[in-house]
Amino acid sequence: MEERPMLLILYATQTGNALDVAEQVGREAERRACAVRLLSLDEYDASSLPRENAVVFVVSTTGQGDAPDSMKGFWKYLLQRNLGQHWLEGVHYAVFGLGDSGYQKFNFVAKKLDRRLSDLGATAIVERALGDDQHPSGYEAALDPWMTSLWNMLNKVNPNLFPNGPGFLISYEKSIGQPKIQITYHTIDKEGSEFSTNSDLKHIEMQIERARTMSPGKFSNNKNRPDCFLKMIKNQLLTKEGCGKDVRHLEFEFVSPAVEYEVGDVLEVLPGQNPTAVDAFIRRCNLDPEVFVTVSPVEVENNLLRSHLNAAKFPIKLKSFVELTMDIASASPRRYLFEVMSIFATAQHEKERLQYFASPEGRDDLYQYNQKERRTVLEVVSSIGGFSFSSNAI
Numbered sequence: 219m220e221e222r223p224m225l226l227i228l229y230a231t232q233t234g235n236a237l238d239v240a241e242q243v244g245r246e247a248e249r250r251a252c253a254v255r256l257l258s259l260d261e262y263d264a265s266s267l268p269r270e271n272a273v274v275f276v277v278s279t280t281g282q283g284d285a286p287d288s289m290k291g292f293w294k295y296l297l298q299r300n301l302g303q304h305w306l307e308g309v310h311y312a313v314f315g316l317g318d319s320g321y322q323k324f325n326f327v328a329k330k331l332d333r334r335l336s337d338l339g340a341t342a343i344v345e346r347a348l349g350d351d352q353h354p355s356g357y358e359a360a361l362d363p364w365m366t367s368l369w370n371m372l373n374k375v376n377p378n379l380f381p382n383g384p385g386f387l388i389s390y391e392k393s394i395g396q397p398k399i400q401i402t403y404h405t406i407d408k409e410g411s412e413f414s415t416n417s418d419l420k421h422i423e424m425q426i427e428r429a430r431t432m433s434p435g436k437f438s439n440n441k442n443r444p445d446c447f448l449k450m451i452k453n454q455l456l457t458k459e460g461c462g463k464d465v466r467h468l469e470f471e472f473v474s475p476a477v478e479y480e481v482g483d484v485l486e487v488l489p490g491q492n493p494t495a496v497d498a499f500i501r502r503c504n505l506d507p508e509v510f511v512t513v514s515p516v517e518v519e520n521n522l523l524r525s526h527l528n529a530a531k532f533p534i535k536l537k538s539f540v541e542l543t544m545d546i547a548s549a550s551p552r553r554y555l556f557e558v559m560s561i562f563a564t565a566q567h568e569k570e571r572l573q574y575f576a577s578p579e580g581r582d583d584l585y586q587y588n589q590k591e592r593r594t595v596l597e598v599v600s601s602i603g604g605f606s607f608s609s610n611a612i
């Protein structure tokens with residue numbers, strides 16, 4: 219039997235935005251009955267690229283015009299001199315970049331990738347689009363029109379990707395109503411004993427590793443273990459109070475074996491979340507923060523999920539999972555949250571308000587509501603009068 223053609227979506231992210239975009243593209247493809255394979259660039263073998271038919275790249279720029287960590291190996295491979303200008307003949311690609319025009323090297327990675335793919339003989343499906351954090355409605359402003367052209371052009375490039383025809387579209391209700399993640403709730407005390415009161419670093423590291431292994435959102439393949447643990451020993455405010463800026467001098471000391479670093483290296487800090495907020499969020503979802511869970515894909519065949527999710531074997535407390543994998547009390551929620559909540563809100567007027575925010579027409583108002591007014595996931599979820607969903611929907 220001939221294999222069903224799939225759209226390959228490859229992403230590289232440093233702080234999660236490109237993953238959000240890649241997942242949006244994946245969901246929209248699946249709504250059109252197009253099968254999808256979604257991978258972080260460090261999960262993909264670059265030497266397979268010439269055998270692909272259609273590839274969508276979603277890449278951000280970090281540092282001073284640098285590629286995210288998860289893209290470095292792929293990019294090095296692509297730069298090899300011996301690849302030649304016919305290496306990617308017959309491959310169709312599209313590039314969406316994420317960047318910030320406040321930086322001198324605006325979207326350098328997407329621009330360089332686009333040029334290199336073309337130099338290697340690949341054909342662009344649509345012109346690359348560049349998301350800009352400085353835009354009044356964020357990167358979504360460039361994303362919406364780019365995606366519309368993508369579906370039109372992709373259908374011309376390979377109609378087999380859309381077996382139900384170009385006009386076919388599953389409703390949000392139907393696509394969101396089929397969860398891809400399964401949460402299993404454990405009531406056994408046996409597992410609880412393993413977690414005891416042990417609070418040493420090994421235990422914390424294990425918790426982080428378990429949570430990250432089970433998390434459907436992955437920044438990079440090899441980021442399950444924390445690199446090291448640091449203790450903050452100094453936190454001094456350098457700016458005058460009330461000046462509107464908060465610049466600090468921080469000092470850390472290693473509490474786990476030290477990692478090597480050089481002057482100029484960037485330190486990414488994973489801050490903890492307020493436990494009261496985590497508790498409030500879980501209770502708002504009518505769940506018990508103390509319950510033990512495992513999180514796994516609903517079906518192994520599911521292409522939007524990465525296979526290593528299967529590695530999730532060991533239960534973890536729901537509150538630890540939420541604390542370590544979801545940002546509910548500081549970051550602005552994604553548009554997807556509004557899509558999902560519009561399905562589960564019980565009052566009609568709230569459904570409509572959430573649907574509007576999730577639509578391209580409501581994009582500017584959503585950006586104002588979310589980013590400008592700095593709402594958190596917890597605040598948005600708490601502002602919805604009533605909703606009901608299955609315990610898997612969290």
Ligand SMILES: Cc1cc2nc3c(=O)[nH]c(=O)nc-3n(C[C@H](O)[C@H](O)[C@H](O)COP(=O)(O)O)c2cc1C
Pocket residue numbers: 230231232233234235236237277278279280281282283284286316317318319321322323324325326351357
């Ligand atoms: C430390 C840092 C450095 C950045 N450097 C650049 C840059 O050189 N050029 C650019 O266009 N954007 C730059 N950005 C903006 C990011 O590309 C932008 O926030 C993007 O949405 C991040 O996507 P990601 O979360 O997928 O990594 C930088 C952001 C950070 C936090």
